Amino acid sequence: MEFDAAKEIIACLPRGRTLFYYFPERYAVYVLSRFLGAGRPINEVKASLYGKLLYRPAIKSVVAARGDGVLRTEDLASCYAVQPEYYLLTLGTWGPKKRHQWNRYHYQTSRPGMNLVLQLNFSSRHNKPYRDLIRPGGARPFETSAHPIARKGFHTLAWARLDIDMQTGEALIEEIQTDWLRFAAIAKSKAQVVLFGDEMQRAFETVSFNGAEIDPKAMRTYFHHVLDTHIRIWDEAMLTAVVDFLAEEIGIRRVYMHDFDCGCRLKGINGRLPPRSLYTKLPSRFCFTKIVGSPDFMAANPTRTFKTLARAKSLRFWKLDI
Numbered sequence: 001m002e003f004d005a006a007k008e009i010i011a012c013l014p015r016g017r018t019l020f021y022y023f024p025e026r027y028a029v030y031v032l033s034r035f036l037g038a039g040r041p042i043n044e045v046k047a048s049l050y051g052k053l054l055y056r057p058a059i060k061s062v063v064a065a066r067g068d069g070v071l072r073t074e075d076l077a078s079c080y081a082v083q084p085e086y087y088l089l090t091l092g093t094w095g096p097k098k099r100h101q102w103n104r105y106h107y108q109t110s111r112p113g114m115n116l117v118l119q120l121n122f123s124s125r126h127n128k129p130y131r132d133l134i135r136p137g138g139a140r141p142f143e144t145s146a147h148p149i150a151r152k153g154f155h156t157l158a159w160a161r162l163d164i165d166m167q168t169g170e171a172l173i174e175e176i177q178t179d180w181l182r183f184a185a186i187a188k189s190k191a192q193v194v195l196f197g198d199e200m201q202r203a204f205e206t207v208s209f210n211g212a213e214i215d216p217k218a219m220r221t222y223f224h225h226v227l228d229t230h231i232r233i234w235d236e237a238m239l240t241a242v243v244d245f246l247a248e249e250i251g252i253r254r255v256y257m258h259d260f261d262c263g264c265r266l267k268g269i270n271g272r273l274p275p276r277s278l279y280t281k282l283p284s285r286f287c288f289t290k291i292v293g294s295p296d297f298m299a300a301n302p303t304r305t306f307k308t309l310a311r312a313k314s315l316r317f318w319k320l321d322i
Contacts (some may be wrong), residue, residue, distance in 0.1 A: 001164050003097045006116045009164070010091050013249055017154075018089040020244075022237035023081035025058040028238055031287055032059065032076065034247070034322055039072035050287050059225070085229055086125060087157065089241060092117040094161055095146040095201040106267040108175065110258075111303055112200075115174055118245055120238050121154040122230075129226045130155070133218040139211035142183040149179070156180065157230060158238045164250065165297035171246050172256045172295050172317075174267070176278050181231055183210065188223040191216035192201050235282050243286070247322045256295050257283045259316035266305055279318075287317035 032053045040062060045051055048222050054063050054071075058079045063071060079224070094113035109115055122130070122247050134141065136300040149156035158178040162170045187209045194216040195208055206213040246252040259265070260279035294315045298306060309315045 001009050001095070001116065002099075002114050003095075003114045005164070005166070006093050006114050010093075010249065011115060015092065015277070017121070020087045020089045020237075020241050022087065022088075022233060022240060024233055025056050025236075026080075026084070026242045027236045027286060028053045028056040028059055028077050029079045030244065033073045036071055036073045036076075038068050042066060042069050042071050042187075045071060048066040049289065051285065060271075077098050083272045085233065086153065087237065087241070088121040088123055089177055089245070090094040090121060090150045090154060091148065092119060092148050092159075104305075105206055106268075108263075108267040108269055109161070109264040110163065110172065110174060110263075111298060111301060113163070115163055117148040117159050117161050117168045118242055119148070119150040119154070119156050119159045120234070120241055126226060126230070127155060130222065133222040134214055136212045136213065139228065141187065141210040141212040141214070142180040144210075147177070147179055149153055158234050159164070159241045160238055161258060162246070163297075164246075164252065165249075165295070168254075168296045170254045170256065171250070171252045172258075172298070173239075173242060174258070175274070176235065176242075176282070177274065178234055181227065181234060184223055184227055187214060187219055191219035195220070215311040235278060236285070239282060239286060241318070243322060250284075253322055254295075255288075255320045255322060257288060257318040257320075258278050259290065259318065261315060262309060262316045265314075266303075266307060268305070283318040283320075288320045291317055293317065 032050055035048070035050045042054070045054060053059060059076065062075055062078060066075065093114055095109055099112045143156060148159055148161065156185055157180050158176065160172040160176045161172055163174055164236050187207055190207045191214070206214050207219055209243065213321050245253060246255055258279055260276050263279055264273060292313065292315065302310065
């Protein structure tokens with residue numbers, strides 16, 4: 001998308017931060033709620049693309065209690081957790097301001113232009129034990145400014161890069177990623193070595209990681225007891241936040257995600273590849289459908305790689321109508 005379009009979207013939305021809460025399998029409740037509307041017969045839901053959501057643990061007991069055979073959005077209210085995890089959503093941009101400055105291999109976008117970035121940031125529930133255990137000082141050991149994290153004052157758990165076209169009413173999720181959990185896992189492994197390695201390795205008192213000196217026992221405690229919940233739900237939470245943001249704030253009704261192999265080709269990703277599950281299992285969980293084809297706005301202004309894949313009938317995306 002163009003720089004001005006991304007900035008216009010940001011300017012039209014509430015400034016600062018937006019509270020977002022999540023509990024395990026909230027994605028299933030959210031996606032199913034959008035499909036149900038005022039209500040649908042359970043047999044109709046079972047026969048639909050969304051039928052598999054009825055068998056999720058959070059929803060299964062609700063379905064069993066519906067004596068009239070009809071499932072309504074309000075019936076799913078009992079699925080909501082009493083103590084969900086809270087996050088803060090912020091917006092940013094990624095990419096060059098001018099199209100001629102675009103470099104596919106550097107920005108990893110599917111076409112020239114800019115991405116809007118939705119950032120999923122930790123709340124104070126995480127930030128206090130993080131500061132108490134890790135004691136980062138002025139360092140940001142689990143973040144890098146080379147990626148589209150939130151501005152200073154926030155700690156970004158994950159982000160999603162979005163290419164939005166208001167004329168077609170479509171959006172493409174270019175990327176979902178977390179640096180925080182990846183870096184924290186590396187730091188935890190280093191802490192394991194210090195704590196349980198040979199005599200020479202155990203001589204180190206701290207773990208040096210991206211400018212921070214971290215107590216190895218504190219690192220293990222932080223990873224296993226503070227990050228544990230986020231590790232289990234971060235990808236679901238990020239994608240739920242994206243779909244909700246696109247539908248409720250932007251008015252988008254058709255969302256695409258990259259197929260793993262086709263996406264890597266289009267974005268020029270080589271070397272270290274992203275986790276395959278984020279572009280295979282995750283969209284399938286949300287009831288995206290795999291298609292042969294592409295978003296209309298990409299076909300209207302195709303890149304050379306896009307044309308090559310189109311000729312070979314190798315364009316594949318995930319699609320969700322919301």
